[in-house]
Amino acid sequence: MSFLATNGLATASVKARPSAFAGTFAALVFSATVVTACVAVAVSAAGVPASAEQAELSDMGVAFSLLTVYMSVFVIGQVMSLAVAQRRRESALLRAVGAGPWQIRRMVATEALWTALLALPVGYGLGALLARVWYDGMAGQGMIPDGMALRVGLPPLFAAAGVLVVSSQLGGMIAAWRASRTRPWAALADTTVQGGERPGRVRGFASLVFLVGAGALTVAAGAGSAEDAASEIPLVLLAYLVSIGLAGPWIGRLATAVAAPLLRGLGGVAGELAVAGCRARSRRLSAAITPIALVTAFAVAKFVSLTGAGDPDWMEIFGTLLYAGFAGLVAANTLVMLTLERLREFSLLRTVGAGKQQVVAVVAAEGAVTALAGLGTGALAACAVMVPLGGKTGTPIGGLPWWAWAAIAVCGFVLVWGASCAPLCRMLRVRPIDGVTRRSS
Amino acid sequence: MNTVLELERVSRTYGRGPHPVHALRELDARLYAQSLTAVTGPSGSGKSTLLQCAAGLDRPTSGTVRLAGREISAMGERELTRLRRERIGFVFQSFNLLPTLTAQENVLLPLRLAGERRDPARARRMLARVGLDGREDARPGELSGGQQQRVAIARALVTEPDVVFADEPTGSLDQETAAGVLGLLREAVSAYGATVVVVTHDPAVTALADRVLRLAEGRLVTDTAEAGMPV
Numbered sequence: 001m002s003f004l005a006t007n008g009l010a011t012a013s014v015k016a017r018p019s020a021f022a023g024t025f026a027a028l029v030f031s032a033t034v035v036t037a038c039v040a041v042a043v044s045a046a047g048v049p050a051s052a053e054q055a056e057l058s059d060m061g062v063a064f065s066l067l068t069v070y071m072s073v074f075v076i077g078q079v080m081s082l083a084v085a086q087r088r089r090e091s092a093l094l095r096a097v098g099a100g101p102w103q104i105r106r107m108v109a110t111e112a113l114w115t116a117l118l119a120l121p122v123g124y125g126l127g128a129l130l131a132r133v134w135y136d137g138m139a140g141q142g143m144i145p146d147g148m149a150l151r152v153g154l155p156p157l158f159a160a161a162g163v164l165v166v167s168s169q170l171g172g173m174i175a176a177w178r179a180s181r182t183r184p185w186a187a188l189a190d191t192t193v194q195g196g197e198r199p200g201r202v203r204g205f206a207s208l209v210f211l212v213g214a215g216a217l218t219v220a221a222g223a224g225s226a227e228d229a230a231s232e233i234p235l236v237l238l239a240y241l242v243s244i245g246l247a248g249p250w251i252g253r254l255a256t257a258v259a260a261p262l263l264r265g266l267g268g269v270a271g272e273l274a275v276a277g278c279r280a281r282s283r284r285l286s287a288a289i290t291p292i293a294l295v296t297a298f299a300v301a302k303f304v305s306l307t308g309a310g311d312p313d314w315m316e317i318f319g320t321l322l323y324a325g326f327a328g329l330v331a332a333n334t335l336v337m338l339t340l341e342r343l344r345e346f347s348l349l350r351t352v353g354a355g356k357q358q359v360v361a362v363v364a365a366e367g368a369v370t371a372l373a374g375l376g377t378g379a380l381a382a383c384a385v386m387v388p389l390g391g392k393t394g395t396p397i398g399g400l401p402w403w404a405w406a407a408i409a410v411c412g413f414v415l416v417w418g419a420s421c422a423p424l425c426r427m428l429r430v431r432p433i434d435g436v437t438r439r440s441s
Numbered sequence: 442m443n444t445v446l447e448l449e450r451v452s453r454t455y456g457r458g459p460h461p462v463h464a465l466r467e468l469d470a471r472l473y474a475q476s477l478t479a480v481t482g483p484s485g486s487g488k489s490t491l492l493q494c495a496a497g498l499d500r501p502t503s504g505t506v507r508l509a510g511r512e513i514s515a516m517g518e519r520e521l522t523r524l525r526r527e528r529i530g531f532v533f534q535s536f537n538l539l540p541t542l543t544a545q546e547n548v549l550l551p552l553r554l555a556g557e558r559r560d561p562a563r564a565r566r567m568l569a570r571v572g573l574d575g576r577e578d579a580r581p582g583e584l585s586g587g588q589q590q591r592v593a594i595a596r597a598l599v600t601e602p603d604v605v606f607a608d609e610p611t612g613s614l615d616q617e618t619a620a621g622v623l624g625l626l627r628e629a630v631s632a633y634g635a636t637v638v639v640v641t642h643d644p645a646v647t648a649l650a651d652r653v654l655r656l657a658e659g660r661l662v663t664d665t666a667e668a669g670m671p672v
Binding site for chain 1: 462493499518519523526527531533536539540541545550551555575580596
């Protein structure tokens with residue numbers, strides 16, 4: 001009975017803020033899709049009689065599978081904690097009417113489980129399609145070893161299910177722990193800044209631990225063989241990214257401080273509002289920075305490794321596109337979630353007399369800070385890995401031409417501005433007075 | 442007496458189909474400059490709709506609204522935005538202030554949105570008028586509910602608007618704090634010549650008003666001005 005009761009809470013909570021639920025759902029579908037596609041290709045390649053072609057294909061499949069699993073765990077954790085943080089008010093209300101911390105945690109866990117179960121078949125279906133496209137492409141290039149056929153089957157389903165359930169539960173647990181600790185009245189007040197809580201010491205310490213760990217991994221990879229180093233690069237990058245994710249609020253503040261004079265000077269009132277917003281919402285800023293850093297770091301590292309690879313084959317290109325697309329979609333998804341939660345704020349601005357373009361200008365100015373911080377830290381992480389290891393694997397980072405850096409920066413800004421402003425069309429059609437009185441999006 | 446706000450046969454209907462909601466039915470009203478008008482009535486009587494139509498936040502289904510001689514019911518979104526910024530002040534029941542800005546920045550917001558230079562002295566003067574000198578740099582989270590309403594009033598008055606609209610401004614305050622906020626609105630009229638329209642349930646507000654409009658089912662049922670009471 002109590003399980004059912006908790007379920008009721010979870011349903012109510014989802015209804016209260018559909019955008020947060022949709023964001024989690026989308027991230028879980030993306031993850032299930034890439035994991036299914038990679039595992040399907042890896043398993044199909046592993047089942048064929050051994051040959052040089054088969055070994056290469058199988059190794060690559062395994063490498064891509066592992067990478068997508070790591071990335072999925074990372075992004076699902078991020079998105080879950082954002083979704084829970086966005087529902088802070090609802091959790092606070094539940095706490096105020098007597099829900100215990102464990103009930104909040106149960107609610108989040110139940111919701112995470114249901115979301116994962118709903119996302120799994122969708123992601124599995126899309127992943128199977130994606131694997132087919134990938135396989136046909138390889139077949140077209142004559143890369144398929146004799147006797148290999150694409151079999152999607154059960155292993156990718158189990159892999160995707162495992163990743164989704166485990167990582168959403170883990171992400172939910174961390175987020176729920178925070179939500180269950182909030183003091184109800186503070187969170188219910190209209191005047192608290194959503195996402196403005198000060199980051200704790202534990203978070204700072206954990207960030208340092210991952211930073212040191214990433215450094216140690218780099219040294220260890222540098223001491224091993226060139227082949228091992230190449231395969232360890234993504235893992236080291238992820239360690240740096242976890243550290244960046246944890247340090248996000250501080251990075252956001254730093255980027256705001258750097259950008260503030262420029263935004264104030266050039267952006268007028270929109271720039272000022274953006275600076276004030278970025279300062280006060282460092283945690284939310286962090287949620288936006290991390291996925292941008294993720295795309296940037298992997299794009300830079302991949303481009304560097306491609307400079308020395310001669311002509312990359314279809315497998316490699318497709319795999320790279322796959323996870324770059326995945327990371328990009330996750331980043332866009334997060335940015336959309338972050339804009340959607342601000343209907344009241346934008347509506348209030350408009351009742352006071354802000355024009356639509358002024359609201360767009362505020363979002364664009366904040367996006368500039370996000371892009372700057374995300375691109376900057378992502379590039380730094382890539383350099384921290386590729387400067388010591390790039391030479392060893394035969395692809396020094398200096399080999400990356402300037403236009404590749406410029407292209408990455410342009411894509412980053414386009415992604416941030418496009419995704420943050422996309423929901424505005426609809427949000428600015430809401431009558432300002434309705435937006436002010438509406439409780440959530 | 443100068444008419445500041447004129448509503449002529451204003452109707453507002455929500456929804457279509459077999460059961461539309463008639464929030465306002467052909468309502469006529471004129472409001473005079475430098476007065477405090479209270480609009481009251483039971484829930485669903487149309488008083489909030491009246492305020493929204495009068496303030497250019499909503500468009501009447503039929504009828505005209507004129508503010509300081511200009512027909513606002515025919516204005517486009519861009520013009521209405523400018524109107525809100527320059528000619529109208531708002532005070533809501535809650536969520537009046539941007540939580541990321543200080544009291545001073547909140548007060549100056551309409552001026553800054555209009556492209557004027559930042560003028561801290563002006564914000565300080567306004568905040569002093571509402572009894573908040575020294576709290577310029579406080580953020581809304583650090584202010585009490587009554588203090589936040591005072592900041593909102595300072596922001597509403599800073600542009601010297603034609604009309605200040607307040608929707609249940611004392612709705613979430615205790616009696617004593619509410620009396621303070623109400624005193625400020627009264628003072629805005631008597632000392633600074635503002636025109637204030639308050640939508641309220643609060644008998645304390647109606648007692649202090651120059652004129653009370655009572656609505657029921659989208660129609661005006663009592664107007665103390667017409668009943669020959671002092672205006």
